[in-house]
Amino acid sequence: MKSCLLLLLLFSAFLQAQIQVLPDIEVSGDSQIKIFLYKKALPYSMPGIARDSIMSFVPSSLPELASQNYQPTPGFRQYLNLQGDPSPGLAAYYRYYPVSGPLSDAKAMLSMRFPKKNMHSHHLHLGLDFAKKEEAALVLGARHFDTEMQGLDSKYTLVDLATYQDKLDFMDLNIRQMSNELRGYAIKQNRGNATFKTKGLGFTHQSLLDFDDFTWGNRLYLYAPKIVLHSFIELQQDQIDKFGIHVIQDGYRLFTVPGFRWHHIIDNDQEFSIENQPETLRNDFCELLETYRWLSFDASRRNTTIPLNLKIALENAHATDKGLFLQRFIIANSTKYKLNAPVLKDSPNPEVPELQYFDVFSNESGVFANFKRGRVVLNQAILLCLSYMPEESWLRQPYSALFKVESTLVYQSLPFEASLALNQHYFTLDHHRKSLPELIDLSLNAAYDLGTHSQVYLKAENLLNFPKWQFKSLLRQDTSLYTGFVHRF
Numbered sequence: 001m002k003s004c005l006l007l008l009l010l011f012s013a014f015l016q017a018q019i020q021v022l023p024d025i026e027v028s029g030d031s032q033i034k035i036f037l038y039k040k041a042l043p044y045s046m047p048g049i050a051r052d053s054i055m056s057f058v059p060s061s062l063p064e065l066a067s068q069n070y071q072p073t074p075g076f077r078q079y080l081n082l083q084g085d086p087s088p089g090l091a092a093y094y095r096y097y098p099v100s101g102p103l104s105d106a107k108a109m110l111s112m113r114f115p116k117k118n119m120h121s122h123h124l125h126l127g128l129d130f131a132k133k134e135e136a137a138l139v140l141g142a143r144h145f146d147t148e149m150q151g152l153d154s155k156y157t158l159v160d161l162a163t164y165q166d167k168l169d170f171m172d173l174n175i176r177q178m179s180n181e182l183r184g185y186a187i188k189q190n191r192g193n194a195t196f197k198t199k200g201l202g203f204t205h206q207s208l209l210d211f212d213d214f215t216w217g218n219r220l221y222l223y224a225p226k227i228v229l230h231s232f233i234e235l236q237q238d239q240i241d242k243f244g245i246h247v248i249q250d251g252y253r254l255f256t257v258p259g260f261r262w263h264h265i266i267d268n269d270q271e272f273s274i275e276n277q278p279e280t281l282r283n284d285f286c287e288l289l290e291t292y293r294w295l296s297f298d299a300s301r302r303n304t305t306i307p308l309n310l311k312i313a314l315e316n317a318h319a320t321d322k323g324l325f326l327q328r329f330i331i332a333n334s335t336k337y338k339l340n341a342p343v344l345k346d347s348p349n350p351e352v353p354e355l356q357y358f359d360v361f362s363n364e365s366g367v368f369a370n371f372k373r374g375r376v377v378l379n380q381a382i383l384l385c386l387s388y389m390p391e392e393s394w395l396r397q398p399y400s401a402l403f404k405v406e407s408t409l410v411y412q413s414l415p416f417e418a419s420l421a422l423n424q425h426y427f428t429l430d431h432h433r434k435s436l437p438e439l440i441d442l443s444l445n446a447a448y449d450l451g452t453h454s455q456v457y458l459k460a461e462n463l464l465n466f467p468k469w470q471f472k473s474l475l476r477q478d479t480s481l482y483t484g485f486v487h488r489f
Contacts, residue, residue, distance in 0.1 A: 076097075076453075076488045076489065077096060077097045077098075077099065077489075078094070078095070078096050078097070078488070078489050079093075079094070079095040079096075079486075079487075079488050080092075080093070080094050080485075080486070080487050080488075080489075081093040081094075081484065081485070081486050081487075082484060082485045083482060083483070083484035083485075084482070084483060084484075085480060085481060085482040085483070086481060087113070087114070087115060087480060088114050089111075089112060089113045089114065089115075090110075090111070090112045091109075091110065091111045091112070092108075092109070092110045092111075093107070093108075093109050094107065094108050094109075095107040102130050102132075103128060103129070103130055104129045104130060104131040104137075105128075105129045106127070106128050106129075107125075107126075107127045107129075108124075108125065108126050108127075109123075109124070109125040110122075110123070110124050110125075111123040113293070115475050116475065118148070118149070118150065119148065119149040119150070120146075120147070120148055120149075121145075121146070121147045121148075121293045121294070122144075122145070122146045122147075123143070123144075123145050123289075123290075123293075124143065124144045124145075125141065125142075125143045126141065126142045126143075127139060127140065127141040127142075128140045128141075135165065135166030135167050136163075136164065136165050136166065137163070137164045138161075138162070138163050139160075139161070139162040139163075139164075140160075140161055141158075141159070141160045141161075141162070142157075142158065142159050142160075143156075143157070143158045143160075143286065144156070144157050144158075145157075145289050145293075147289075147293055147294060149294060149351065149352070150351050151191060151192050151349040151351050151352055152189065152190070152191055152294065152296065152349065152351075152352045153189065153190040154187070154188070154189045154190075154295075154297075155187070155188050155189075156185070156186070156187040156188075156285055156286070156289055157185065157186050157187075158183055158184070158185045158285075158286050159183070159184050159185075160181055160182065160183040160184075161181070161182050162179065162180065162181040162182075163179065163180050163181075164178070164179045165178045165179075173209055174209065174210040174211075175207055175208070175209055175210075176207075176208050176210065177206070177207065177208050178205075178206065178207035178208075179204070179205070179206050179207070180203075180204070180205050181202075181203065181204045182201065182202070182203050183201065183202040183203070183223075183284070183286075184199075184200075184201055185199060185200065185201075185202065185284075185285060185286070186198075186199035187199070187285050187297065189296065189297055191296055191347075191348075191349055191352065192348075192349060194348070196296075196297050196298060196299075198299070201222075202222055202223040202284055203220070203222040203223075204219075204220065204221055204222070204223070204282065205218065205219070205220040206218070206219045206220075213235065213236055214233050214234060214235045214236060215233070215234045215244075216231070216232075216233055217231065217232045217233075217234070218230070218231050219231075219280055221280065221282045221303055223282045223283070223284040223301075223303065224251070224282075224283065224284075224301050224302050224303050225251070225299070225301070225302075226250065226251020226252060226302065226303070227249075227251055228248075228249070228250050228251060228280055228282070228303045228305070229247075229248070229249045230246065230247075230248045230278070230279075230280040230305075231246075231247050231248075232244050232245060232246040232247065232259060232278070233245055234259070240260060240261070240262045241260075241261040241262055241263060242259070242260055242261040242275075243258070243259070243260045244258070244259045244260070245257075245258060245259070246258070246259045246278040246307075248278060248280060248305055248307060250280070250302075250303060250305045250339065250340070251302075251303075252302075252339075252340075253305075253339070255278075255305070255307045257276075257278050257307045257308070258276065259276055259277055259278050260274075260275060260276055261273065261274075261275035261277070262274055262275070269316060269317050269318055270314070270315070270316050270317075271314075271315045271317075272313070272314050272315075273311075273312070273313050273315070274310075274311070274312045274313075275310070275311050276308065276309055276310045276311075277309050277311075278306060278307050278308075278309055279305075279306040279309055280303065280304070280305050280306070281303065281304040281305075281306070282303050282304075283301060283302060283303050283304055283340075283342055285297065285301070288301075288342065288355065292344065292353070292355070292470075294352060294353070294474055295344075295352070295353060295354065295355065296347045296349065296352045296353065296354040296355075297354070297355070298354065300356075300357065301355075302340040302357045303340065304338055304339065304340050304341050304342070304357075305338070305339040305340065306336055306337065306338050306339070307337060307339070308335060308336060308337035309335075309336050310334070310335045310336075311332060311333070311334045311335075312332065312333045312334075313330055313331065313332040313333075314330070314331045314332075315328065315329070315330045316328070316329040316330070317329075325371055325372070325373050326369065326370075326371055327370045327371060327372045328368075328369070328370040329367075329368070329369050329370075330366075330367070330368040330369075331366075331367055331368075332365070332366055332368065333363070333364070333365045333366075334362075334363070334364045334366075335362070335363045335364075336360075336361070336362045336363075337359070337360075337361050337362075338359065338360045338361075338362070339359050340357040340358075340359070341357065341358060341359070341360040342355045342356075342357060343355070343356055343357070343358050343360070343389070343397065343398070344398070344399075344431065344470075344471045345431060346431065346473070350473060351473055352473070353471045353473055353474065358389045358391055358392060359389065359390050359391050360387060360388070360389055360397055361387070361388050361389075361390055362385070362386060362387040362388075362397070362400075363385075363386045363387075364383060364384070364385045364386070365383070365384045366381055366382060366383040366384070367381070367382045368380070368381045369381075375411055375412050375413055376409070376410070376411055377409070377410040377411075377412075378407070378408070378409050378410075379407070379408045379410075380406075380407050381404070381405070381406045381407075382404070382405050383403070383404040383405075383406070384402070384403055385400060385401060385402060385403070385404060386402070387400040395433065396429050396433075398429055398430055398431040398433075399428060399429075399430065399431070399436075399469065399470065399471070400428065400429075401425035401426060401427060401428045401439070402426065402427035402428070403425075403426045403427055404423070404424065404425050404426075405423075405424040406421075406422075406423045406424070407421065407422045407423075408420070408421045408422075409421075414449070415448055415449035416446070416447070416448050416449075417446070417447045417448075418444070418445060418446045418447075419444070419445040419446075420442075420443070420444055420445075421441075421442070421443045421444075421445075422440070422441070422442050422443075423439070423440075423441040423443075424438070424439070424440050424441075425438065425439040425441075426438050426439075430469070430472045431471070431472065432472075436467070436469070437466070437467055438466070439466050439467070439468055440464055440466050441461070441462050441464070441466060441468060442462070442463040442464050443459065443460060443461045443462065443463065444458075444459070444460045444463065445457070445458070445459050446458045446459075453487060453488045453489065454485070454486060454487045454488075455485070455486040455487075456483070456484070456485050456486075457483070457484045457485075457486070458481070458482070458483050458484075459481070459482040459483075459484075460479070460480070460481050460482075461477070461479065461480040461481075461482070462477060462478060462479050462480060463479055464479075465478055465479045
């Protein structure tokens with residue numbers, strides 16, 4: 001704890017340094033390299049790489065190819081991002097914009113990890129985007145995941161076709177935000193004396209239909225043995241921002257729940273809001289392998305339904321006063337009830353976890369503050385997180401910290417940018433209900449522009465080397481160093 005207090009004092013001393021006022025910078029990203037265990041983004045400067053600057057993430061996994069219709073800066077047709085670490089690991093992202101033709105861009109991503117001898121994981125993504133107009137897109141993609149370790153040899157291949165239509169008029173119907181995705185997949189896992197092998201097709205549809213007095217939304221997921229249908233009607237209301245009725249059938253249970261959002265302006269800079277937004281989430285093999293590389297599957301895969309997703313918040317913002325140190329202050333409480341949420345559990349192989357699905361009830365209370373003075377930005381969060389599994393005699397969800405204190409300090413002085421993050425997690429249990437030691441995770445990010453077209457960056461994680469786990473049988477994350485290079489040409 002003394003080290004925590006010392007670091008907080010260093011934060012305070014740094015905030016008192018001589019600073020100058022710079023204009024606000026809007027940050028966007030193109031690369032898809034992300035962290036595997038804990039995401040902490042570093043904002044990049046915009047003058048040199050205006051459209052394709054990325055956030056610095058640990059390259060332990062790569063997310064699905066997004067259907068994003070970015071247009072290249074004139075004179076630049078290629079984008080390259082390389083990132084590596086001595087663990088060892090390597091991630092690469094490449095994007096090419098043709099000069100003309102129906103193809104809007106082509107992209108490729110590769111992520112490799114070798115955490116120890118006889119243990120490796122390769123993720124490869126390829127994608128082609130065809131965009132007729134800004135509001136319509138067609139995406140072709142292919143992915144292959146190859147993972148090996150003691151007691152596990154896993155291979156997964158996916159080919160998908162996705163379409164997106166922002167606005168569509170069909171038979172006097174006003175349809176918007178319509179997306180469809182069709183996948184063909186095959187997975188094979190050898191787990192010692194057992195083998196899991198399956199292949200099939202998956203389909204997702206989402207759309208909104210606008211009528212005179214209401215909006216009808218639909219979401220359909222065909223990725224698990226049971227079909228999930230989420231349909232809702234949102235009515236036009238004068239007294240409330242949003243109100244609707246959601247009907248969710250997850251293949252096991254049927255729910256009819258309200259969805260709404262209401263806010264009240266207390267004064268010029270204070271707002272009170274309350275909302276409930278029911279959700280449905282797909283748990284396809286691809287999404288699960290992106291999150292958990294070392295994982296054993298079986299045929300019991302399910303989709304996740306969140307009928308209760310309630311948030312109450314009181315926000316105090318001071319956006320009009322640029323000289324004020326405290327920019328925003330929020331007190332919020334969030335309550336969720338997740339059905340069939342994936343939770344890591346022991347498998348017959350003690351080295352490889354498997355997924356089981358439980359109902360999870362969670363309640364999170366937090367205080368969030370944003371401070372800004374010139375080039376320095378400080379984000380502070382204090383959270384009390386209660387998470388339990390009703391079907392397991394209301395046991396606490398494993399690897400979910402009860403109390404969190406998270407601080408992030410960002411300093412921007414072009415062409416240099418840096419951030420320092422201190423995350424403290426206390427009172428955590430593993431999957432055997434044994435207490436885990438406190439986690440005090442100190443991370444450092446730094447980036448420097450090499451002219452107008454290139455950038456180098458560095459990320460150092462868990463500098464205090466506290467034990468950090470996603471699951472106890474998997475390797476813990478010790479102090480890690482990651483370096484990367486971005487170039488446009």
